[in-house]
Amino acid sequence: MADRVTPTVRLVFACDKADIDPGDQKWVLKHPWSVVVLPPGAAFPFQADNVRVYAQFTGGVGTFELAVELFQVRDDDSRRWVGRSVPATLDFPGGQQLLAFDTAFQIKKARFREPGIYEFRATVDGHQLEGAHFLLRVLDRWA
């Protein structure tokens, strides 16, 4: 068996709340996002106090430096890189590739300079992981 197999992202999305239930140690998620608007009185450029991104990984073997990157999606579908989180070390033990590993990125002070579509990607060792990614539409106000 290979010493190191890069994991795949099975699920990734942002939501209102992501907390571990102390009773069963499982993630409890509230209100997944697809579109968000700025709070009353706010304007672009906007710095979100908190964005919680839930992510689930499978198929990995080895230790990886896991990070989340944010891109702004332009009208021509090209990407403008916004930033990358400080990596966190994640260990995928061998022989457990069928097991899903899930975590949530508690992203503070994420910056959105203008309305549009933003993409969250999970990366390991600086490379984008295969599998799911998350697109978030950010509006200045609800029509």
Add this chain to the structure above:
Amino acid sequence: MTMNDQPGKNEFERVCKTLPPVEVDCSGWESDIPDEAWSTGEFVSPTVALPAVEADCSHWLDEPATWLELVIAFNDHTSPADALESTNQLIGAVHAEAPRLGLAYDFRHSRREGEDLILALRPTGAGTEQELRDLAARVRLPHAAPFKRTAARVGHGAA
């Protein structure tokens, strides 16, 4: 009773390992705009929560009440390749005639009767038994080689 009130037995057990949260501070991002220029707060997600949609799938593997039967006989000396190709075309043409019925090959009711091949097509989509009867009456099946004989009829399950 809501979905959340269903008894717990016969439910999937999730195979997942919970990892601790990963905290990320992004305050250094987009540094070409001065810190004081950023408006701050929490996003608002303006979705509307709809009630749960219940789906009872217990009938999915039930025996269908009716199905379409294509009766086919081939000319002598028809090659297997010709037989397969012609049969595929026949099934495709019948499916295209009534796509909303979602006709699918029914291996349980497909069989041989003498020199006739009975191809059973089971409806998996919308539609009524009458639509199946109408289809059997109107569908134009080829009679030219390699077919010796073709017909369409409705098959019935045990009452």
